[in-house]
Amino acid sequence: MAQGLIEVERKFLPGPGTEERLQELGGTLEHRVTFRDTYYDTSELSLMRANHWLRQREYSGWELKCPGAAGVLGPHTEYKEVTAEPAIVAQLCVPAQETAPSKLIVYLQRFRPQDYQRLLEVNSSRERLQGTGHPDNSLG
Structure with a gap:
């Protein structure tokens, strides 16, 4: 069985002057990555309401992000990332077919x-x- 990745995100808003401060500390922009994601859901937004995010990333394929382990404390969000198409289908369709x-x-x-x-x-x-x-x- 294919194992998904675990992604733990910590979101923050950089304050004014953050970029300048990073440069003062010796930070440089190594490279910039630009990509396009296309998100999919039902007309009733059933995936989004269940905190599931199905996307096709340009040049990378399909990915389903769904809630990770429950009870994780702290200022972050944990998601399980499923990238194998059969596992995505199983995650979305085996529990119940949408009517x-x-x-x-x-x-x-x-x-x-x-x-x-x-x-x-x-x-x-x-x-x-x-x-x-x-x-x-x-x-x-």
Whole structure:
């Protein structure tokens, strides 16, 4: 079975003067890399909502980033990177096949996008209420 890579990112915002300070310390720009990623998801954004990111990187192939080990503390995000296409397919398709959207959903997406967006927002709000003991839980 192909093993994925583990990526741990720590994001930071460089302050004003960071580049100048790095140069003062002897830092130089060794090289610049430019690439283009194309991200894929369902029309309902089911991958993004599950914190999964499927992309095809220009000149590199496919990659699926999904949450890594739970309980990792600190100012970073840990993702498992899956790059073997069979493993990506297995990660995305073996647990459950996505069902085709209803005719009404397709109609709203195509001809009433504002109403569709509102439906997504209401649905998202309803999901947040589940399990909280709120009286509106009966809506689900």
